[in-house]
Amino acid sequence: xxxxxxxxxxxxxxxxxxxxxxxxxxxxxxxxxxxxxxxxxxxxxxxxxxxxxxxxxxxxxxxxxxxxxxxxxxxxxxxxxxxxxxxxxxxxxxxxxxxxxxxxxxxxxxxxx
Amino acid sequence: xxxxxxxxxxxxxxxxxxxxxxxxxxxxxxxxxxxxxxxxxxxxxxxxxxxxxxxxxxxxxxxxxxxxxxxxxxxxxxxxxxxxxxxxxxxxxxxxxxxxxxxxxxxxxxxxxxxxx
Numbered sequence: 001x002x003x004x005x006x007x008x009x010x011x012x013x014x015x016x017x018x019x020x021x022x023x024x025x026x027x028x029x030x031x032x033x034x035x036x037x038x039x040x041x042x043x044x045x046x047x048x049x050x051x052x053x054x055x056x057x058x059x060x061x062x063x064x065x066x067x068x069x070x071x072x073x074x075x076x077x078x079x080x081x082x083x084x085x086x087x088x089x090x091x092x093x094x095x096x097x098x099x100x101x102x103x104x105x106x107x108x109x110x111x112x113x
Numbered sequence: 114x115x116x117x118x119x120x121x122x123x124x125x126x127x128x129x130x131x132x133x134x135x136x137x138x139x140x141x142x143x144x145x146x147x148x149x150x151x152x153x154x155x156x157x158x159x160x161x162x163x164x165x166x167x168x169x170x171x172x173x174x175x176x177x178x179x180x181x182x183x184x185x186x187x188x189x190x191x192x193x194x195x196x197x198x199x200x201x202x203x204x205x206x207x208x209x210x211x212x213x214x215x216x217x218x219x220x221x222x223x224x225x226x227x228x229x230x
Contacts, residue, residue, distance in 0.1 A: 002156070004156075009154070031216070032216035032217075034216065034217055041122070041123075041204075041223070041224060041226060042223050042224060043117075043119070043206050043208070043221030043222050043223050043224050044157070044206075044221050045221070046217045046219070049216050049217045051216070089156070089157065093216060099145070099210055100147070100159055100162065101147070101159070101208075101219065102159070103149075103156045103157040103158075104156060105154075105155060105156045106154075106155075106156065
């Protein structure tokens, strides 16, 4: 049972435009949500996180929005750059689960010139 | 920043043999290490959580006798895939929990691509 889902396996965006990556979850017992960027044959690198009590967090070009009623979060990247091309994973940290992270299935972002 | 060094990055082994994957924390102590497996185009699936000096906690469906995890020191955790079979071919990644670093305090190794032939 996939508790964290990313329904779009891929996304193509033109350089300079906004990239919006989506993530849905089914379990309310998460206290933080995180976004990671991953290149092939490498480990994920942390991008941005949001507490479950917040609805927005911004860091430079990256903004994460959380809609708790819809159990949905999204990562906005603006403006998108070719170097943003990678696979993006959302992850959720369980409450009282020894800090375990549950990952989504990933979305491959391609930023074109 | 905190770095986890994972080796080997790529390994090919014969069916029935065992393979050991190492993750070392550089310049910090990793009290807790997580081991993940990722199949192509799929999510990172947590296999087990290890704490230094104690037995690992395995996720449901993960065979503890097949995937041996040792976390004997604060700077080294190992995953041994015993009697490997082609279906064990996957990308394995370790992650260390960084205490006092907040909710994003996880650092990942660079992963190991295991191919069992």
